[in-house]
Amino acid sequence: MNILITGGAGFIGSNLAEFYQSKNHKVIIIDNLSSGNIENISFLPKNNFIEADIQDNNTLEKLFDEYNFDIIFHLAAVVSVVETIEDPFKSQKVNIESTLNLLKIIKEKNKGLKRFIFASSAAVYGNVEGLPKNMDSLISPESPYAIEKFAGEQYSKLFNKLYGVPTTGFRFFNVYGPKQNPNSTYSGVISIMQNCFENNKTFTFYGDGTQTRDFVYIKDLISAIDCAINNEITIGKTYNLGTGVETSLNKIFSEFEKIYNKKINVEYKEFRKGDIKNSVSDITPLIEQGYKPQFGISEGLESYVNFSNNNIKEKCYE
Numbered sequence: 072m073n074i075l076i077t078g079g080a081g082f083i084g085s086n087l088a089e090f091y092q093s094k095n096h097k098v099i100i101i102d103n104l105s106s107g108n109i110e111n112i113s114f115l116p117k118n119n120f121i122e123a124d125i126q127d128n129n130t131l132e133k134l135f136d137e138y139n140f141d142i143i144f145h146l147a148a149v150v151s152v153v154e155t156i157e158d159p160f161k162s163q164k165v166n167i168e169s170t171l172n173l174l175k176i177i178k179e180k181n182k183g184l185k186r187f188i189f190a191s192s193a194a195v196y197g198n199v200e201g202l203p204k205n206m207d208s209l210i211s212p213e214s215p216y217a218i219e220k221f222a223g224e225q226y227s228k229l230f231n232k233l234y235g236v237p238t239t240g241f242r243f244f245n246v247y248g249p250k251q252n253p254n255s256t257y258s259g260v261i262s263i264m265q266n267c268f269e270n271n272k273t274f275t276f277y278g279d280g281t282q283t284r285d286f287v288y289i290k291d292l293i294s295a296i297d298c299a300i301n302n303e304i305t306i307g308k309t310y311n312l313g314t315g316v317e318t319s320l321n322k323i324f325s326e327f328e329k330i331y332n333k334k335i336n337v338e339y340k341e342f343r344k345g346d347i348k349n350s351v352s353d354i355t356p357l358i359e360q361g362y363k364p365q366f367g368i369s370e371g372l373e374s375y376v377n378f379s380n381n382n383i384k385e386k387c388y389e
């Protein structure tokens with residue numbers, strides 16, 4: 072199959088790319104490297120990488136003239152919530168307009184498409200009480216990022232309804248795993264914590280560490296998406312993508328203490344304004360389609376640390 076991954080040099084995209092390339096599919100990546108890293112995709116043939124902005128319509132048109140894609144993963148986005156608050160006009164151009172433009176080009180040019188996957192976010196639920204979050208939970212965005220992700224998933228759904236483009240949206244919860252950049256300010260807390268353990272740095276808790284998240288290991292995320300791609304019932308729908316398990320930051324910290332068999336310094340700062348206290352997904356609809364998370368938090372963290380220790384750049388998927 073021909074597979075296009077926008078934002079494929081980033082954390083999630085590069086893992087997807089490696090997975091599908093290992094299954095002998097042709098993977099093409101378009102990425103402007105704004106938050107991604109070319110080293111993440113060192114396994115990819117050079118000609119399969121296009122360094123370009125997703126807003127560059129000429130490049131997109133040319134790409135779709137050259138290829139007919141079977142699967143498209145649309146991950147390219149301004150991923151920093153802070154950046155979207157600072158300049159929502161700029162971020163909505165990437166996160167909403169480019170999504171709409173991509174869908175329009177697909178509708179016009181990419182006839183045989185089997186699936187368009189849109190990367191939405193648990194951020195759409197905001198801070199409203201009531202767990203676990205399911206597809207009937209209230210949507211209450213707390214940032215331009217969340218509004219933009221909701222718009223993207225809704226446009227994807229609408230293009231299925233209006234024009235039959237086979238789209239599926241996923242609201243990713245807290246994804247972690249190899250190739251996540253711990254030095255990035257928006258990066259997941261697990262990669263930041265792991266980096267502190269690795270380098271004996273002080274870890275900062277915002278609040279008392281009792282806040283919870285639904286942490287999903289990258290391999291589970293890929294298996295969920297792959298399962299949905301192979302199941303036509305999922306077309307035109309949006310799914311939560313987590314594990315359905317709520318884990319506190321304190322628990323993650325103690326798991327790292329066990330794995331590294333050491334203690335590191337911690338400091339406590341005020342709970343950050345706008346941060347969500349507790350979060351967990353209801354994944355029943357995905358389980359009904361055959362998704363079964365394989366990585367509990369201990370297995371996931373161990374696999375992640377193993378990967379980091381061995382600095383395996385290309386062999387996450389065989």
Ligand SMILES: NC(=O)c1ccc[n+]([C@@H]2O[C@H](COP(=O)([O-])OP(=O)(O)OC[C@H]3O[C@@H](n4cnc5c(N)ncnc54)[C@H](O)[C@@H]3O)[C@@H](O)[C@H]2O)c1
Pocket residue numbers: 077078079080081082083084101102103104105106107108123124125126145146147148149150165190191192193242243244245246247259
């Ligand atoms: N990581 C998570 O826990 C999580 C949670 C919810 C949603 N998501 C969504 O999943 C997707 C992937 O996230 P990630 O964690 O891999 O982030 P990432 O920053 O590692 O990847 C995003 C990629 O998109 C590229 N990109 C950004 N703007 C672009 C543009 N204008 N043109 C071309 N490329 C551009 C970046 O260079 C980067 O490689 C994003 O859409 C993000 O919003 C991630």
